[in-house]
Amino acid sequence: MTHVPERPESSARESWSLLLRALRPKASAGQVLVGVLCALLGFALVTQVRHTHASGLSALRQSDLVRLLEETTDRSRELRSRVAELERTRDELASGTNQQQAALEAATARAGTQGILSGRLPAVGPGVRLTLSDPSRVLTASTYVTILTELRNAGAEAVQVDGQRVTAETFFLDGPDGVLVDGVLVQNPTSWHVIGDPHTISQALEIPGGALALVRSQGASSTLTTSEQVEVTATRTVPELRFATPVESG
Amino acid sequence: MIALLGLALGIVAGLLFEPTVPVGLQPYLPIAVIAALDALFGGLRARLDGIFDDKVFVVSFLSNVVLAALIVFLGDQLGVGSQLSTAVVVVLGIRIFSNAAAIRRHLFKA
Numbered sequence: 001m002t003h004v005p006e007r008p009e010s011s012a013r014e015s016w017s018l019l020l021r022a023l024r025p026k027a028s029a030g031q032v033l034v035g036v037l038c039a040l041l042g043f044a045l046v047t048q049v050r051h052t053h054a055s056g057l058s059a060l061r062q063s064d065l066v067r068l069l070e071e072t073t074d075r076s077r078e079l080r081s082r083v084a085e086l087e088r089t090r091d092e093l094a095s096g097t098n099q100q101q102a103a104l105e106a107a108t109a110r111a112g113t114q115g116i117l118s119g120r121l122p123a124v125g126p127g128v129r130l131t132l133s134d135p136s137r138v139l140t141a142s143t144y145v146t147i148l149t150e151l152r153n154a155g156a157e158a159v160q161v162d163g164q165r166v167t168a169e170t171f172f173l174d175g176p177d178g179v180l181v182d183g184v185l186v187q188n189p190t191s192w193h194v195i196g197d198p199h200t201i202s203q204a205l206e207i208p209g210g211a212l213a214l215v216r217s218q219g220a221s222s223t224l225t226t227s228e229q230v231e232v233t234a235t236r237t238v239p240e241l242r243f244a245t246p247v248e249s250g
Numbered sequence: 251m252i253a254l255l256g257l258a259l260g261i262v263a264g265l266l267f268e269p270t271v272p273v274g275l276q277p278y279l280p281i282a283v284i285a286a287l288d289a290l291f292g293g294l295r296a297r298l299d300g301i302f303d304d305k306v307f308v309v310s311f312l313s314n315v316v317l318a319a320l321i322v323f324l325g326d327q328l329g330v331g332s333q334l335s336t337a338v339v340v341v342l343g344i345r346i347f348s349n350a351a352a353i354r355r356h357l358f359k360a
Binding site for chain 1: 253254264270279290293306
């Protein structure tokens with residue numbers, strides 16, 4: 001059927017006339033039957049075309065639908081596990097950030113406290129101002145030490161004497177012209193800035209037989225004022241430790 | 251002429267009635283249509299070869315359609331329905347092309 005040899009006498013013109021002749025209506029039973037079949041074909045063709053256009057999934061056969069469903073289910077399971085994974089990562093990152101934030105805040109607070117205690121940072125807060133007027137320079141270093149001890153006992157947190165920050169390393173020395181604080185001669189009058197509980201500190205200094213009584217007994221005078229806003233602006237650099245290292249606490 | 255008229259009539263009827271394909275027929279209708287198209291082209295070629303016969307056309311048309319549907323049905327039962335319908339479409343497509351080529355040679359000598 002596929003390779004019928006062409007008859008040599010059929011030319012193009014003959015073929016066309018053959019086609020035209022075939023188009024001439026001949027109302028034989030066979031022709032009508034062929035027409036009916038062709039009508040059926042046209043009908044089925046249009047129906048199928050419309051059906052294919054109208055329906056998406058409903059035109060697929062059952063096995064295709066099952067495969068499609070499985071693929072979709074697999075994909076959604078995959079995506080869901082991915083979502084869970086990403087959420088876990090996000091939570092981890094968020095909690096990590098929180099922990100770091102908390103650690104940073106704690107470290108900052110600790111650094112502030114230790115900076116004030118070691119004299120590394122300027123400080124401000126309620127406290128007292130003490131002015132010692134000693135024109136004849138009768139006060140000795142031991143008196144200064146007494147005052148400082150009294151202040152520390154009263155809970156003073158930051159102390160400054162004439163622009164010198166007073167810390168654990170501060171020393172008072174009797175010099176030829178007067179008392180030296182960390183090697184610097186105090187002025188007259190000498191001003192102390194002390195941050196701490198104003199009431200407790202003033203009580204401690206004024207106690208009978210206490211520090212200010214000692215000052216007065218030596219012939220100098222003192223002025224004590226409490227304030228809600230005392231500034232300790234002097235700082236000192238903390239030396240690098242050469243021998244001591246912190247013990248790691250478990 | 252009657253065949254052409256019938257074809258046009260069928261197309262118009264399909265457009266007018268907008269029939270829905272029964273679910274049971276859905277896998278077979280496209281194959282049947284392809285088979286019928288093959289028969290149609292075969293008939294046209296036979297006409298140009300001068301060996302057309304009404305009876306042969308009717309029988310080949312019907313047997314083509316039924317056989318194609320039967321093959322796809324069998325494939326569905328065996329679980330290779332989609333592959334087998336692809337195979338049928340390929341074979342029928344090749345036949346349609348060779349018939350069309352023969353018709354073209356007849357009409358245009360090329």
